[in-house]
Amino acid sequence: MKRSLLVIGIGIVVLLVAAFLIAKGMKSGTSPTGQDETSVPEIPLDQRPLVSLTPSSDGHWLDFKAQSIKVKGAATMDYELLYTTGTGIQQGVPGTVKIDGNDIDRKLLLGSESSGKFRYDEGVKDGTMTVKFRSDKGTLLGKLSTTFTLSSPKKGVFEVTMDTFADGTKTFSSSK
Numbered sequence: 001m002k003r004s005l006l007v008i009g010i011g012i013v014v015l016l017v018a019a020f021l022i023a024k025g026m027k028s029g030t031s032p033t034g035q036d037e038t039s040v041p042e043i044p045l046d047q048r049p050l051v052s053l054t055p056s057s058d059g060h061w062l063d064f065k066a067q068s069i070k071v072k073g074a075a076t077m078d079y080e081l082l083y084t085t086g087t088g089i090q091q092g093v094p095g096t097v098k099i100d101g102n103d104i105d106r107k108l109l110l111g112s113e114s115s116g117k118f119r120y121d122e123g124v125k126d127g128t129m130t131v132k133f134r135s136d137k138g139t140l141l142g143k144l145s146t147t148f149t150l151s152s153p154k155k156g157v158f159e160v161t162m163d164t165f166a167d168g169t170k171t172f173s174s175s176k
Contacts, residue, residue: 043133049070071099071133129147
């Protein structure tokens with residue numbers, strides 16, 4: 001009994017030391033590859049994909065599309081949709097897709113799903129959409145980020161309007 005407690009105790013100490021060393025080695029703003037992700041440049045204008053968010057008629061889903069992806073050396077694309085619910089809670093929809101020369105089309109749920117049951121977030125008005133492009137080794141090549149506003153001018157009709165990038169382009173835009 002004492003021997004098994006000793007083995008368990010040593011195992012816990014080893015795990016704690018390993019967790020500390022890993023946490024110490026990963027500085028804030030770095031990726032698992034050790035790259036500083038806070039100073040990544042925006043994608044050059046001639047390599048930017050056409051990206052759109054189109055809301056469903058009920059406002060529970062956003063159709064996220066990325067077309068004409070020409071980012072040099074990109075093997076994967078990370079996306080992150082962050083939004084605030086009507087009650088002020090921030091929610092997110094992250095994902096990663098392999099870039100294989102095809103357009104990317106994903107339905108992003110403004111809510112959650114468990115065992116086939118859906119819970120929709122109400123009162124969503126705005127948020128941020130960020131896309132990051134990575135090489136086959138996980139190195140971050142560049143990113144694009146913008147805010148969006150979801151409004152309902154008429155019942156059952158939703159619009160997405162997005163801010164302009166620093167260079168004046170509006171890569172993100174859609175309405176339905």
